Amino acid sequence: MIISLDVLPILYEEGAVDFVTQENDDLKISFEVTEMPPRFINPICDMETPETTTVLFECSLMGRPSPIITWFKGDKKIPDDNKKYLHSSDGDNHFLKICRISTQDSGVYTCRAINVVGETVCRAFLKVMSTENLSGQTRAPKCIIPLTAVTAAHGTPVILQCLVNGKPNSTAQWYKDGHLVQGSRCIIQEKSSGHFNLLITNVTQNDAGEYKCLIQNQAGHTETTALLKTKKEKPVFLSQLSPTAVTEGETARFTVTVAGFPKPSVQWFHNGKVIQSSTVYILIEGKEEYTLVITKLTSDYEGEYSCTATNIIGQTTCSTYLEVKKSQPPTFTVEFCSERSPEGGEVSFKYEARGHPIPDVKWFKGAFQIGPNRNCIIVNNSNGSGLIQIKSIKQEDSGIYTCKALNHFGEASCSAELVVFREAVQQEQHPVIHERGYKVTMTEQATESRLYQVSLPGQERSSSDQMLQSPTKADSGEYSCKASNQHGADSCSATLNVTGKRITVHWCVCHLDQGWQKGPPDYGM
Structure with missing residues (x-):
């Protein structure tokens, strides 16, 4: 069964909600x-x-x-x-x-x-x-603006005012239900000649009644009366509680806004038990706003929290659930690997990290933290994944890159090396012919911006310069240069033909200078 209720402002003010609920105790309507x-x-x-x-x-x-x-x-x-x-x-x-x-x-x-x-x-x-x-002559007071009826909410100030004329100036006395008005909350004011006010600073249920202002001077008197009514309303939540999930050790906060007349009293409950103010539970009360603060959360404080507002007209309750999550230090579920790239290229290091709360992520090159710039893009997603992207890389971008993930409960890191090299520029290859008995020298551009000078033919040497003096036909054959380091190995080769008085050399690119040998390259370590 679906029930709809349209509440007009005039009905709401006059307590139409109470009338509906009283007609049928089994029907409860909240809005x-x-x-x-x-x-x-x-x-x-x-x-x-x-x-x-x-x-x-x-x-x-x-x-x-x-x-x-x-x-x-x-x-x-x-x-x-x-x-x-x-x-x-x-x-x-x-x-x-x-x-x-x-x-x-x-x-x-x-x-x-x-x-x-x-x-x-x-x-x-x-x-x-x-x-x-x-x-002119003296005149009895005459009420120009009489008192008017007022309806006030509990706890608000109210001013009853009237304006009279007369000569000489008049004096005024105020009465409530026939009794002279007294008390610190009732302030009698004469703003100007003939202008009389009664200020009630904080209206309560007892202030309701008929008020009379008696004005008199030497020529006579007059009076004006009006009713002061106080609004009665059952407590209503203007803002409700909502479910919350908080990590152990952190602070949770619940806030509600409650209206009602007379002003309701508010109590907080945890799993049905009344909450008392303590070092863990902090209760804050404002004009209409009530807040429960829970500090130093542990799993013991997980459960249902409710707030009940009560006055003489009625009672209302709202509730929610607090989830206390276990703390978790950061860990990397996906780590990035070392990269090798030519100058001008683009490299990305991607990661996935988890932890609770979600960790903050920082990037470092060596010992220095990296921030985003024109050629460096850093992305940190809310699910714990992210990347660093380096564009238009240069050789000075080479180094160790580290990603650190941190939260309140610890930190984790992963690192990888970026090696940036300068690509070899293949020069036009052509035979080199020289008179027998003279040395042959040729130059190539290699990786990592190194310049290698190669002299042919001759015996094997430990440096990158290979030289043979006075070659003969026996020196003909294939010569190779093998280069290796901790990241791998590479080689280049050339063919030497000694025919009569002419020498022909065919070239390949050499990347690193490690050692020379005659014959095809040997990659055995």
């Missing part, structure tokens, strides 16, 4: 209020006041997210950067104060509230009376 367009609870009111006094426009509104408030006189925005106009806000209550008003301040004033969901405005007319019209 999250994430957005609400602005709506004025108490709009600004028309005012009439004499010159040189101070006027205070006040309004109360609701909306989520909190609306941005802008004030206008006519169609012009009122600045908040001089001594005449003062903007202020206190929670859901917003104020515009106009100091030492004159008849030119008469007009229509607008308060605009806007958020991402919507926009609303309220307007009021201000009439400023000149002192000439007010001069």
